[in-house]
Amino acid sequence: MKNLILLMTIVTVSVQVFAQKPLEDFKPVLKSTLAKSIKVSYEKGYAIEEVKPNIYVLTDGIWQSAVIVTSKGVVLIDAPESIGQNIKKAVAEVTKKPITTLVYTHGHSDHIGGSQHLADIKNLEIIALAEVATFLREQKDPRRLIPTTVFEGAYVIKKGDKQIHLSNHMNYHSNEGDLFVSIPDDKFLMVIDVLAPGYVPFKNLDLSNNIGNYLKVFDQILAYDFDVFISGHLTGIGTRTDVLQTKAYVEDVYATVKRVHKTTNMMQIMAAGAEKIGWDNKYLLFDTFLNHVIEESYKEIESRWIKKLAGVDVFSKSHVSAMLNYVRWDD
Numbered sequence: 001m002k003n004l005i006l007l008m009t010i011v012t013v014s015v016q017v018f019a020q021k022p023l024e025d026f027k028p029v030l031k032s033t034l035a036k037s038i039k040v041s042y043e044k045g046y047a048i049e050e051v052k053p054n055i056y057v058l059t060d061g062i063w064q065s066a067v068i069v070t071s072k073g074v075v076l077i078d079a080p081e082s083i084g085q086n087i088k089k090a091v092a093e094v095t096k097k098p099i100t101t102l103v104y105t106h107g108h109s110d111h112i113g114g115s116q117h118l119a120d121i122k123n124l125e126i127i128a129l130a131e132v133a134t135f136l137r138e139q140k141d142p143r144r145l146i147p148t149t150v151f152e153g154a155y156v157i158k159k160g161d162k163q164i165h166l167s168n169h170m171n172y173h174s175n176e177g178d179l180f181v182s183i184p185d186d187k188f189l190m191v192i193d194v195l196a197p198g199y200v201p202f203k204n205l206d207l208s209n210n211i212g213n214y215l216k217v218f219d220q221i222l223a224y225d226f227d228v229f230i231s232g233h234l235t236g237i238g239t240r241t242d243v244l245q246t247k248a249y250v251e252d253v254y255a256t257v258k259r260v261h262k263t264t265n266m267m268q269i270m271a272a273g274a275e276k277i278g279w280d281n282k283y284l285l286f287d288t289f290l291n292h293v294i295e296e297s298y299k300e301i302e303s304r305w306i307k308k309l310a311g312v313d314v315f316s317k318s319h320v321s322a323m324l325n326y327v328r329w330d331d
């Protein structure tokens, strides 16, 4: 009995939902965002949709990979862990050609951990940045197969009737490098973990390890000639408008945090706290200043973006907080 009660306690704790406020109080996803989403059947677990001639997006509703069918076989861009076991089945729905090539946009396991399900493909070429390959050899992660072809800077895959350009402009997201994948003939561009069409970026500005580079990435994307943009997340297929909209959002977060931080009197905020608790707990007093800047900035961002992009009340406070770290210590 004691064991049963203990077990029930563990089970209850494991499903407890942690959030700032009741889930029902968050804004539903905007209708305009849902309208341009690929519909995924949750029984089937994935959807594969043609976005350009012989170029498909494969998604499970949260992650995306690209399936490029060339006259000489299939090139996959990323193999998300969550879609991994469905990749071969999904590809077989659209072509009889074999998967010959896999490209890693970056080293994160959520985008390439599904490669383990492709381990039995004979002579599968796996292309990645040299630094990503070094990182993966160190990680010894059985989910992520080791690249077979590596490069630095830029690389062009010439495969049958398709030319796929890979390039590492700068590290805007991960430590080892992040690829832009473009097919100029089809005006197709895939850049992972910058934005999600119709939504604000994922938490902490898409977990960017370099906010300075993240701020610059939008202009680098817009320098390409494309009309289909694949972001790697959720179900929307993006366009230039989505990139421009997220750029405007991120620039607003930057300008707002910079102004609020500059015009907030740190000593005044800390002194107000010290009146209650004295000056010993400097961490806590300094944190009241940081939180003041975050709350004031968030109020503005929420008012300007809540009706334009989905997820403002979920992740915008984290964006403001990440931006404050950049503005105060790097900018």
Ligand SMILES: [Zn+2]
Pocket: 106, 108, 111, 173, 174, 193
């Ligand atoms: Zn990532």
